Amino acid sequence: MPALQSPPPPPVVQVREMDFCYGSSIALEGINLAVERYRITALIGASGCGKSTLLRCINRMNDRVPGARVTKGEILVKGKNIHDDDVDLTQLRKQVGMVFQKSSPFPKTIYENVAYGQRTHGVKSKDILDDAVERALRHAALWEELKDRLDQNALGLSGGQQQRLCIARAIATRPDVLLMDEPCSALDPIATLKIEELMHQLAREFTVIIVTHNMQQAVRVSDYTAFLHLGKLVEFAETDALFSNPRQKLTESYLRGTFS
Amino acid sequence: MPADLNNDSTPSRPTLGSLLLKSQRRTFLGVDKQKAIRFFFASNSSAAVIVLVLIMLFLLREGVDFLPTYRHELETYQHAGLEFCDLVEQPLAEHQQLCSKLRRVLSASLNTITYQARSRRDAAYQQMRDVEEETRLQRAVLTNALAEVPPAALEKLAQLRQELLTATQLAVSRLAVPPSLTPSEGWQLKRDLALLSPESAEPPLVLELLSAAYIRVDTEAHASFKPLVEAVEAFEAAPDELHTLLNTLKKHARETKALVTDFHSSGKGHGRKDPIDFASRITPLTSRIPELSGRIEAYAQRAQTAAASLPPQAGTPQATKMLSEMRAMLPGHLTEMRAAAGKLPQWSYEKRVSYFKVVLAFFFGDAWITNSSWQDFFGFIPLLVGSVLIAVLAVLIATPLSIIAAIYTNQFASVREQDFIKPVIEFIQAIPSVVLGFIGISVLGDVIKDVSHVSWLQWLPGFPIQERLNMFNAACLLALMAVPTMFSLAEDALNNVPRAYIDASDALGATKLQTVFRVIVPSARSGISAAVLLGLGRVIGETMVVLLVAGNRIAIPDFRSGLGVVFQPAHTLTGIIAQELGEVSRGSAHWQALFMVGIVLFVISLLVNWCARAFVRRFELSKS
Ligand SMILES: Nc1ncnc2c1ncn2[C@@H]1O[C@H](COP(=O)(O)OP(=O)(O)O)[C@@H](O)[C@H]1O
Ligand SMILES: [Mg+2]
Numbered sequence: 017m018p019a020l021q022s023p024p025p026p027p028v029v030q031v032r033e034m035d036f037c038y039g040s041s042i043a044l045e046g047i048n049l050a051v052e053r054y055r056i057t058a059l060i061g062a063s064g065c066g067k068s069t070l071l072r073c074i075n076r077m078n079d080r081v082p083g084a085r086v087t088k089g090e091i092l093v094k095g096k097n098i099h100d101d102d103v104d105l106t107q108l109r110k111q112v113g114m115v116f117q118k119s120s121p122f123p124k125t126i127y128e129n130v131a132y133g134q135r136t137h138g139v140k141s142k143d144i145l146d147d148a149v150e151r152a153l154r155h156a157a158l159w160e161e162l163k164d165r166l167d168q169n170a171l172g173l174s175g176g177q178q179q180r181l182c183i184a185r186a187i188a189t190r191p192d193v194l195l196m197d198e199p200c201s202a203l204d205p206i207a208t209l210k211i212e213e214l215m216h217q218l219a220r221e222f223t224v225i226i227v228t229h230n231m232q233q234a235v236r237v238s239d240y241t242a243f244l245h246l247g248k249l250v251e252f253a254e255t256d257a258l259f260s261n262p263r264q265k266l267t268e269s270y271l272r273g274t275f276s
Numbered sequence: 277m278p279a280d281l282n283n284d285s286t287p288s289r290p291t292l293g294s295l296l297l298k299s300q301r302r303t304f305l306g307v308d309k310q311k312a313i314r315f316f317f318a319s320n321s322s323a324a325v326i327v328l329v330l331i332m333l334f335l336l337r338e339g340v341d342f343l344p345t346y347r348h349e350l351e352t353y354q355h356a357g358l359e360f361c362d363l364v365e366q367p368l369a370e371h372q373q374l375c376s377k378l379r380r381v382l383s384a385s386l387n388t389i390t391y392q393a394r395s396r397r398d399a400a401y402q403q404m405r406d407v408e409e410e411t412r413l414q415r416a417v418l419t420n421a422l423a424e425v426p427p428a429a430l431e432k433l434a435q436l437r438q439e440l441l442t443a444t445q446l447a448v449s450r451l452a453v454p455p456s457l458t459p460s461e462g463w464q465l466k467r468d469l470a471l472l473s474p475e476s477a478e479p480p481l482v483l484e485l486l487s488a489a490y491i492r493v494d495t496e497a498h499a500s501f502k503p504l505v506e507a508v509e510a511f512e513a514a515p516d517e518l519h520t521l522l523n524t525l526k527k528h529a530r531e532t533k534a535l536v537t538d539f540h541s542s543g544k545g546h547g548r549k550d551p552i553d554f555a556s557r558i559t560p561l562t563s564r565i566p567e568l569s570g571r572i573e574a575y576a577q578r579a580q581t582a583a584a585s586l587p588p589q590a591g592t593p594q595a596t597k598m599l600s601e602m603r604a605m606l607p608g609h610l611t612e613m614r615a616a617a618g619k620l621p622q623w624s625y626e627k628r629v630s631y632f633k634v635v636l637a638f639f640f641g642d643a644w645i646t647n648s649s650w651q652d653f654f655g656f657i658p659l660l661v662g663s664v665l666i667a668v669l670a671v672l673i674a675t676p677l678s679i680i681a682a683i684y685t686n687q688f689a690s691v692r693e694q695d696f697i698k699p700v701i702e703f704i705q706a707i708p709s710v711v712l713g714f715i716g717i718s719v720l721g722d723v724i725k726d727v728s729h730v731s732w733l734q735w736l737p738g739f740p741i742q743e744r745l746n747m748f749n750a751a752c753l754l755a756l757m758a759v760p761t762m763f764s765l766a767e768d769a770l771n772n773v774p775r776a777y778i779d780a781s782d783a784l785g786a787t788k789l790q791t792v793f794r795v796i797v798p799s800a801r802s803g804i805s806a807a808v809l810l811g812l813g814r815v816i817g818e819t820m821v822v823l824l825v826a827g828n829r830i831a832i833p834d835f836r837s838g839l840g841v842v843f844q845p846a847h848t849l850t851g852i853i854a855q856e857l858g859e860v861s862r863g864s865a866h867w868q869a870l871f872m873v874g875i876v877l878f879v880i881s882l883l884v885n886w887c888a889r890a891f892v893r894r895f896e897l898s899k900s
Contacts, residue, residue, distance in 0.1 A: 077779070122777055123799050
């Protein structure tokens with residue numbers, strides 16, 4: 017348990033009393049969540065309970081889904097309501113990066129994949145791009161493996177490498193928050209292990225929110241865990257506390273696997 | 277057998293063992309049902325393959341005989357001495373071009389002097405024709421009445437004359453006197469025309485005067501351009517003696533050729549040696565080589581003298597320019613003529629025509645001449661160039677159109693727009709190509725021609741154009757026909773871009789445009805390339821539009837006009853088959869040549885399709 021003397025730093029992402037609907041069906045209800053800086057927060061829960069939906073609310077990826085909208089409450093990123101009129105989607109996504117379940121490098125070179133974010137934000141200088149690419153690849157623990165083949169097609173990499181490349185691509189724009197939606201679910205155990213190691217590194221510079229269906233993984237990597245059930249946030253606590261000593265009956269039965 | 281059917285349709289998959297057991301069941305002629313069904317499906321799918329092979333075999337069977345037939349024709353061409361005559365005849369054809377240039381120079385020059393007199397005369401005659409046209413009815417009635425066998429009553433004739441007079445006066449009063457005539461001439465013209473009647477044989481006096489004036493001026497013009505007139509006449513007459521001799525020789529050669537043809541058509545056998553004594557038939561030609569060379573030399577000298585006596589200046593700047601063009605062309609022409617004279621003694625009727633030469637003559641021959649009384653040639657290049665130019669141009673026009681439309685429809689259009697655009701574009705495919713041909717002839721041709729005469733567009737290459745039916749016109753219509761294919765395939769390719777790419781790009785903060793142009797379009801590149809290639813395959817095989825609209829001139833387009841070459845007419849591989857196959861006799865060299873063209877067309881289409889498949893395959897490999 018971290019010491020409690022100093023006042024807690026302000027949360028980077030704060031969700032307040034949020035309801036979210038897909039058309040007429042409610043997907044999330046009354047969500048409250050405060051994500052601390054430089055911590056890893058895991059979202060767990062049965063499939064279909066709304067973990068991905070919640071994650072995609074934070075960078076407004078749901079905007080494109082017809083009929084999907086936040087009907088109540090608000091989401092603040094670094095203290096700013098992301099639904100305010102003056103919020104630029106590009107700016108928001110520059111601050112909140114995302115890694116998807118299925119690794120999806122573009123059919124371009126490794127270099128171009130990592131540089132993509134910077135380029136879309138208008139960076140043209142070769143030096144800045146080179147620098148950003150190297151930094152991101154180092155961060156994703158890929159630099160040593162790939163530095164000699166930056167001009168090869170990214171689709172030639174192995175599955176684990178591809179996913180780490182996607183992480184590099186997401187952090188190359190230096191976001192504050194990194195959203196990860198079941199990033200290891202398509203990978204073998206060794207590749208999974210590598211990514212879990214990587215996450216501890218990432219937490220030094222980024223605030224990570226990860227959706228996982230694997231509870232061991234949540235225990236291994238996260239500092240905080242939120243348990244969702246049927247669109248509601250049942251319990252949110254430090255990971256050790258939640259797993260060793262759940263306060264809600266529902267959480268306990270889910271963790272024990274005696275869940276209807 | 278319901279029991280069997282039940283057995284087969286049970287949802288659980290039979291194990292290998294049970295299959296083995298089952299195959300012991302009822303058989304018919306040693307074939308059990310499984311095998312029969314399998315065979316049925318296999319035979320259906322192989323039908324397509326078999327048909328394709330049969331088509332190829334058929335084309336080959338008809339086409340392959342072309343080489344020996346054409347070889348025989350070329351050999352006859354040589355043995356009978358037609359080739360000998362062409363040695364001189366072909367370079368001499370350029371004399372005609374030079375003459376026509378000179379004639380244009382001359383008429384432009386004379387025109388500077390005679391223009392006014394002629395236009396005055398023509399304007400006056402036009403007025404007369406206008407009056408005649410307006411009173412056509414009355415004139416016809418009177419003429420008929422006069423021609424009646426028992427002559428019509430005098431009062432009736434007088435009445436008809438009166439009616440004609442009234443009508444004529446009415447028509448004359450409506451005339452506007454052309455400004456080129458003086459007022460007094462105009463007055464006289466009106467006075468004379470008012471009396472116009474079918475009974476007076478001579479045209480009105482004013483017209484006669486104006487004609488006489490023109491003739492006078494024309495004579496004066498000839499006098500004042502006397503050196504030019506004389507030089508042109510001398511130049512035109514320069515090859516007369518050469519032509520006379522050549523025609524004698526050609527007649528003899530043609531007779532020899534007719535002997536060969538008669539011999540073969542009388543059925544005395546293919547393959548046997550021709551019993552015609554070519555050696556003795558050829559001596560009348562070769563024995564006159566000295567005379568022929570002499571006349572060539574005489575022609576060259578006469579032409580040179582005539583050219584030297586041409587004045588340095590013609591009547592207009594353009595004519596002077598054309599004159600100097602002609603002067604520049606002349607030395608080359610004369611050199612060629614003299615070279616031809618030099619080649620005559622070496623020429624031998626006996627040289628063998630190898631198959632290699634025949635193949636070259638077909639694939640690289642620059643003339644496709646058929647139904648000639650002299651000699652047919654089946655050179656394939658003019659048709660190939662026409663087909664390729666038109667197809668490439670059509671694809672160049674259709675590619676941006678269809679790809680931009682596909683990108684818009686797939687990425688930016690609302691659902692309602694999509695529901696409108698897609699069926700409309702696909703409907704284009706349903707337009708019969710012959711209808712498009714109509715449009716090309718009756719609308720597009722005129723539009724292109726009119727646009728090409730707009731004065732501020734003259735900087736475009738090839739403008740103003742002369743021919744309504746040309747390659748550009750055909751290419752525009754073919755482009756229209758290729759758009760649906762290319763649009764649908766390109767749209768499919770865009771659709772197939774994985775959703776994950778788009779999500780990832782969005783999540784990185786890319787705007788819609790950035791996502792489209794940096795991720796979606798590049799990812800669909802191979803599919804789009806395949807779409808373009810299949811569009812090319814579509815247009816290169818298209819027949820009706822090119823037959824109707826491309827102008828059907830069998831000649832290699834003149835590439836000296838740069839990009840303007842696309843406004844020239846041309847003929848195509850498909851068009852020539854459609855046009856000529858119905859008219860040639862089965863099995864003739866011409867018939868076989870058309871089949872050869874068909875084979876080449878077939879191979880080109882196969883290649884294009886194969887390339888498109890290769891693109892798609894690469895695309896799919898890189899995706900997985
Ligand atoms: N695009 C969508 N349109 C409508 N309903 C959706 C959509 N995406 C998800 N849902 C619904 O929202 C609920 C939560 O889904 P999701 O967030 O994907 O769950 P999880 O990631 O926890 O498995 C599910 O019931 C799902 O059916
Ligand atoms: Mg999910």
